[in-house]
Amino acid sequence: MAAIAHRLSLAEFQAKYGLSDVAYEYWHGEAIPKGMPSSAHGFLQGILMRLLEEAGYKAGGDVELRIEPDARPRPDIIATKGKAETPYPTKAVEIVIEILSSDDPMFHLLQKCGAYHEWGFEFIYVVDPEGRQIYRWTGKALETVTELVSIPAIRIWDALDQAIQ
């Protein structure tokens, strides 16, 4: 992710990367590749969505956020107890979750956490399936936590273990 000479417009980004096999996110003039999801990543996404629904949330995966014209991130999960906005969310909901892939560029990930906070997401989580850690963005930094909203971390990792056995 070196500094780029030419800043992409959103139209240029969509023409160049819109139908790519590799997922990209538009981020302030740059095309940032999304990590390639591993098995653990894919199963964890399903598990978290199911557990969030059990906790009373409506959860969606890989939804493009259109909150700011210059950034179009696609977090792994968003969840709300309110009405889901269609066709794309234009304002923050309660929960946003990024599940780490082995090739997630960390600087970009932390920048997205900062943006989610500015946009008004209440609970911003980064979940590491390899390190079995859940981080919550506090507004300035990531901190390790032992539950995701009200879901204990142990319940999440047990479900993941069962899924990938």
Added chain:
Amino acid sequence: MQQKTRWIAICLAAGLCAGVAGATTIDTGTDNASWLTAISGTQTDTTLPTSSPWTTTDGFSFTAPNSTVRQTGLTGSNSGLTTNGAKLEITMPNGGETAILLNLGLFAGYYVDRSNTVNIELSDGEQFSSAGNFNPIFWFSSSGPITSITISSDIPNEQPFIASLSYATSILATSGTGGTTSPIPEPATFLLVAAGGLIFLGARRRWFRHQA
């Protein structure tokens, strides 16, 4: 009376030696729960500067011994330094800090790519490496003040950055406010305490024999 005075002198000498032998003790960790047990009082989150001079209002300064700083924190799209492979040095205010919590990483590095090694060197010469298990959180808690931290990577085309910096008083600190004595004595301390104890017992035995 003279014998009693001698006991006290021996005990004081043993205790003094044990205290002098206590070199800097450092605990480190990569999660917030253990950080909270390593500090006394509450942490302060510093606000990272967004332009030169690269100094926070509470006195932390950021330099790059083999490069130039152009960013701290997560503002902008560039990393903190202008040169690949460069080192980022953080200098502490007030003669040093005893407990620091960092969110850090490598600009183009990946979270769980085991090859992305971040190296951390403290001013007392202690070195830590994330080799094989990178985590965005790193903290240290020290019995003595640390005056600087240098962050680097083995990967030549990488640049370290920090996303946040918090500080507090270490629970290990032997000086300053709110500090306590280190709960983890060093081997040398154990030896000196044991030697002091033996001297004490020997002197006591002699005194009893003398009384009889």
